[in-house]
Amino acid sequence: MNSGINIKKIFFIDDNENASISFSNHLHIVHGASNTGKSLLIEAIDYMLGSEGLKEVKPESERYSEVAMQIHLNGEPYTVFRKWPSDSFEVYHDLIDSKDEAKFYSYFKHGKETKSVKNISDFYLSGLRNVEISSNLYGEKSALSIRLLSRTFFSSEEKIISSNSPIVAGDTSEDSKNKNVFKFLLTGRDDSNIKTVVRGKEFKSEKKGQLDVLNEVVETLKSDLSFPDESYDSLQERKVKLETSIDDLRKSLSQINKSLSGIVKEKRDTALELFSVEERNNNIRTNLVNFETLEKVYISDIERLRSQEEAAFLLGIGHHAQCEFCGNTPKNICKDLKDVESLGNFSQLEIEKIKLKLSELNETRLRLQSQLDIYNSKASGLRYKLKELDDEVEKRTPELTIIDGELSECTKEKNLISTEIRLLERISVFYKRLQETEVTAVPKKYKSPDFYPESDAIDNFCRIYKEILDEIHFPDVSEVSFDYSTFDVVIDGKPRSLNGKGVRAILHSVFKIALLQHCKEKGIYHPGIIILDSPLVTYRDPLKSKYGELDADEKQLSNTKVSYHFLKYLSENNSGQFIIVENIDIPSNLTSTIGVDTFYGKNAEIDQRSGLL
Template identity: 30%
Template sequence: MAYKRIVLRHLAFTGSRIDDVKLTFSRGLNIIYGASNTGKSFVAKALQFMLAVTTKLPQPNELEPYTGVWLGLTMPDGKDVTLYRSVKGGAFRLYDGLVSRNNGSSVVLRGLADAQRSDTTSNFILDSIGLSGKVVAKNASGEKEDLAIRHVLPYAIVSEGDIMAESSPIYHSKQFASRTFEKNLLRLMLSGSDDRDVVTTVRKETYEVATAAKIELVDELILQIDREVGEDPRVRDDLEAQLKVTTNSMERLQDELRVTQEHLDDLMFQRRSLTDERRQAATKAAELGITMQRFLQLNETYTSDLRRLEALEEGGLALMAMTGRECPVCGASTAEQRHHHADDEIELVRRSAKAELCKIVIEQTDLKRTLTSLAQDESNLQSKLSEMDLLIENMELEIRDARPIEGTSRSKYLELIEQHSYLRRFVELSDRRAALSGRRSELASERPAIGEQLSSGIDDTMAFELGKAVASVLERWGFPDFDKVQYDLKTNDVSIGGKRRDDNGKGVRAILHAAFNVALLLYCKENTLPHPGFLVLDTPLLTYREPLTSKHGELADDEARLKKSPLALKFYSHLAELEGSAQFIVLENADPPAEALKLAKVQVFTGRRDEGRYGLFPV
């Protein structure tokens, strides 16, 4: 199997109203050094954030204008990709190619690790180096935890605080409860084999306490059921028989209730239909009454007109009779009268009045026939309304008689439902009590696997090989007494001639921690074991600090002696020689030796506004 490694290509920060900030990395040795408080350690934290080790990115003031972070990677299969994440955290976006701006298509990856999902950044990285799906025993009983990228990357990104810490290089969490997991993780790194086949066991004392607690809980549940059932619980067979009788009664009564309800519904439907029909008939009768009232008024008008026309005709006859005679009022003779009316004019008026009189008589006759017909229709409608009122009244009586029957049936049915639920509840409690009693018997008779406690961590052979690998690295660095270096299984740390690493000064602890991580990477490479393939070291050469200006204070004696050696140059030279095997990013405050600057891609953070690059972010 070929050795798989990831190469970090660039780290960029972008915002909508500010120029991009970008760091690029070579495949071999990279050195970022310069003044304090210029963002060197922030680079390591940003890499942890972008590789899903942490969920939150520190928020210094300099980061405020930026909204996104981009990490370019070359994966073990040679494909270039870029991970994007908001500076506020959350999910990732995966782009093809090395980009620092949205180029269109991307895949969303979840930020939180989940072994059951493939769409997580953790699984994406672990799968690329051959570590996906691995499990690690987390305690002596063999309980397991799924491997996540946050467990592995502390071997690839070592912070300033961790590199000089007194704790072991493998105890990344600083939690005592996690030490078994972390020792077994080292075994996975050195062997490539996880703990999937480990049999989970329990200690006898633990099992007995847990079993007693379970039995106590079951007893409490049984007691609760007994309290609910009462002092004289019914036999389950009797309950089943009563339940069956109740069920049959419910089915029979349900049929009766259905028939009664259907009859009542039919009566109510008929009543509603009759009521609607009566309403329509009443409306028609009212309209008919209004029409007759109008026709009666018209008949009165006809009668008045007939009287007027009859008077007019009679006046015409009278005038015709007095034509050529003395005036009946004053006695004037015909010759002395001033007004002369032609006989034909009077006759014409009389005839017109008579003709109009005849016409109105005909129309009034037709109107009377119509009124007679309408009166008959009205009488028929009134008779029909009376019949409907009687039918509705009889329907109301039927409905009134049917309601109590339906109500009685429904009440009986509801009573049966309540009784059925009551009996069903007792049956369920009886079944539950029987199940709990059975479970109690199982707990009392169970004999689970109780075996020896699982050994954790690496064995003597692995420890010896790891110690040799660390000694080999320190030899290349020119570290004094490298031949006395070994890996101590008691402390799970590097020791020198029996002297524990934590008994040395900060600078020596940092060198030994760095050597441990470089040795582990090389061991994995030489044995084709999974490893990210890159190593970020924050301040590994702490011993070369200036005591008067460094926050870490005066040099210890062992640090002072080490500072006088050519270790720094050899350190950088050795890492530069490993370009084909691994990528290194060294973050330092102290200036590297001039010769080392020729061996690496160097980026200087001057901390000065008018000289070179101020820091990770511009001022």
């Protein structure tokens, strides 16, 4: 939140005691005799806001080594300390009368910042980051600083009576910055979007460098050309023809690949079928070998059984009488001979069974042999078919290789030509930039009106300015306008600068107050403080004042109550803080509503303050 600056207290520090002034009211007036330190107070505030130095007032100032200022910045309390003299600032949190390390915030400095210590503007403008202000009509920019901004709310005695615009500092080299700060406050828009214009000498130097670089780029690109004598259109025609050829070759290649894919599939299917047939053949051959072995077993069994049968037969012949071994009669044939006879009968039966199995085995062998012959014939046919398919693939492969080679060559040539075309296009682009650079004239700097605030902002400012003049009863004002040539107001056709010192002072003050009012009304940032040294110099004593006799318009104004209404208006205006240094007496009916410090000078009595220090 950018609520601005509010000064609570300023004090000068020595070893024993401090000299201070507190600002408890939004309007605070320091008045009194001459040479009492009133202007030193204004300069001290300026010193604490970042001015380069603060003059010493001897012998009074010799005892003081440091200045401190308590403030609210964007609503937060701080105390700023600065040695007298010094380029450094020490900032502490809270409103404190002496340094407390526990509340230390940071160091800041006047001038160029260092790696770790920022410029004091970084502190006071902490809510305004990256605001850029044009320094001149070339659009060269610098960051907004508290020093630039102070010219819109701070007025020394010398400045307030000047015939220059209230927002310029007297240094003509800074006029553009001052005007653009005024524009920033009026509109809320800085100059960060303004494009910087290169100065003539720098532009010519940059142009020469650009031409040298572009020429070198064009020549380098030309050296990379493979067909330097062939035109862009000719290369485009070749590229189109090659693209047509590539499309035709890809179609042919696709057709051959499609045909080959069918053959390959058929070959794969045939090979699988051949594998299945040969696997079946192997199974049959294995079975036939096994059957042959089984046949030998059967024949061997038959021969063994026949041997048993013959032996039983021979053992039973002639044994129907007495047995030659045991002497028994036929009725008493031994059990062993009966067993032999039974064995012979069993062998005969087994032989018949084996012969039956052998017959079945032979029938099975015949069937398997027949199947083997059929599968052998089928396998032979499949092998022949595979050979035919291999021959077809081999026949088409050379054609495929030729087309693939032609496609590769065409693609290679097309890529080369495409690269060539891109090179020519890049050469054309850079050559165009080369020509454009050659014919580009030195850019013209901006004109002053390019930086003028919008008319509606100026109109609103002038309206507020006139309302304030009416509020303070400034005599005979019917119109307030703005002169862009001087960046100052014109009252009823009369420039402010043509008035006497005192009238210029009051009109200068109204200028800065109107700017504050405009910002508050529009919700635009403003520091929220106005510091004026001698805005009512019109009401000076012509015999005692260093400014001498009053001009005619000053005399006319001095006969009015503008001074009273001016102070009354500020006392009722809560839009900001107003700190005023004046020589004139303050109307008694206002002292109860405003803050007042009176310096009585050498004639100060007991309990009266003689001066600032």
